[in-house]
Amino acid sequence: MPGPVQAAAVSESPDVEAVFWDIGGVILRMASVRAAHREFVERLCAEYPAATGSDAALERWRAVLGAYFDERDGTEFRPAREGYRLAVDEILTVDPDETEWEALFQRIRDEQVEPNPDAVAAIEELAAAPLHQGVISDVDDTEGEHLLRTFGVWGAMDSYTASEAVGRTKPDPAMFETALEKAGVTPARAVMIGDRYEHDMDGGTQAGLWTVAYGAKSGPAVDIALDDLRELPDWLGVSDGE
Template sequence: MSESPDVEAVFWDIGGVILRMESVRAAHREFVERLCAEYPATAAADAALEQWRSVLGTYFGERDGTAFRPAREGYRLAVDEILTVSPEETEWESLFRRIRDERAEPNPDAVAAIGTLADAPLHQGVISDVDDDEGEQLLRTFGVWDAMDSYTASEAVGRTKPDPAMFETALTKAGVEPAQAVMIGDRYEHDMDGGTEAGLWTVAYGAEDGPAVDIALDDLRELPDWLGISDGE
């Protein structure tokens, strides 16, 4: 295990770290199935799910560099592709939110680590490439919103990681220098490279290893120990 850093701020990614992505995929599948059951669709549910994935892949793939594209617009485009009626004639958004809130699952190891760090004398925040309201709702659903001292979402910044603006915005909110902060993420280019280039320590959780990784953890409950923090401190 690498040398423990002396940090004053810990920043979390949401998807793949706090949020279990398997549950997101399951929620999307259920949403498409319900959508096809309630409204006239161009194809059966399995084919519609492939349409959903294809439209979203194209939508995010056409992003200009690190410019932010709201997920809600991608969802609307995918719904428009799947249904034979206009999305405006449906209640797809409320259906999507309801299924997301019911099916999205937190990573229990991350929730446990966040709880431990919440009692420590450091700043805890989020740096995530999400729509502002969607990220906040997920954190509230998982019961960790109140443990966060700051929240930096791509929608508010207008950029996505690894753009320096994401990290600079979060550091400004925390009032700390880059070397006093650590980034926990699951994507090498976005979180590890981006964090390292911004001067932060990096913790890889599911991200590939490489020179931008300071430490890789399979169990985020080990994070407080690496930071020199234990329960009750």
């Protein structure tokens, strides 16, 4: 695999047949997720008896979720919805009906979460190219699909590989192998776009894919780093002008 190139060197295009996207931090703006979580905790504390004020409850919410995912065994998948349940139990002094707080969570999520417009623009442009577009993401199956449908890009995807279905998270090779099998391409003819070095860049490189870092730290596993994903079609040699 070639070493990292600068974003300006977009003429050095790899010959690929498949493009795989991460969701969180790439298609989905994570700042909007944090805002949604804050509003959810504030609303939860306002509607139910809570152990602390909303600011302290938010910190506890984040700590419980962090510990929940940190305690998993290697790349074992853990559903986010179970982490949310544990966090709700931790910050409230009562046990609300699960369907009630889940409905509140989903309503606030739909109101608050936002797509990355540059990613959406790139996905839409690549949809017209003779390429396979897919997702490789560490998400709950239905959650990821819901987000992609909400952002209007589900129809542009030819495949969808979520950790819940695979039972593993990136950088486990099973995630990339599953996606490549769905696309029917070899690793050297595929590219992974992600925001986390270990999971997306190193995981993709170890699996033999090209890698595009969007917010991920630099390192030998990065083939190119882009600050604007609208440059991606040009780097791949499939922009509208070609």
